Amino acid sequence: MAFQTLCKQRYLAEGESVPFTLDGREVIVLWPDGGQPRAFEGLCPHEGQSLVNNSDFNGRILVCTVHGWVFNGRDGKGLSPTGCQLEEFPLRIAGGMVEIDLD
Numbered sequence: 001m002a003f004q005t006l007c008k009q010r011y012l013a014e015g016e017s018v019p020f021t022l023d024g025r026e027v028i029v030l031w032p033d034g035g036q037p038r039a040f041e042g043l044c045p046h047e048g049q050s051l052v053n054n055s056d057f058n059g060r061i062l063v064c065t066v067h068g069w070v071f072n073g074r075d076g077k078g079l080s081p082t083g084c085q086l087e088e089f090p091l092r093i094a095g096g097m098v099e100i101d102l103d
Helices: none
Strands: 004-008 017-022 025-030 038-041 055-057 061-064 070-072 078-080 091-094 097-100
Touching: 004 017
Parallel strands: none
Antiparallel strands: 004 097, 017 025, 025 038, 055 061, 061 070, 070 078, 091 097
């Protein structure tokens, strides 16, 4: 694994989403209510629409606002429609920094 720094931990808050572009890739970090921060590919699996620019997160679910696809914020699994999944990246917090592995 090749972790690299994404941001300071203080930039993340429970119940919120934070978009990033790292090494030319769009990444969206979700911190679901009562859960842990998770990092996902910032593209909807439907038609590759940007979730960084076209999504809404209410602390539990992420909605792609382009076509209305809905994902569970805890694991990235498709809720509507089912059978799809957001690609997840390993994420860790160390020394007050949020680190991600894009490999």
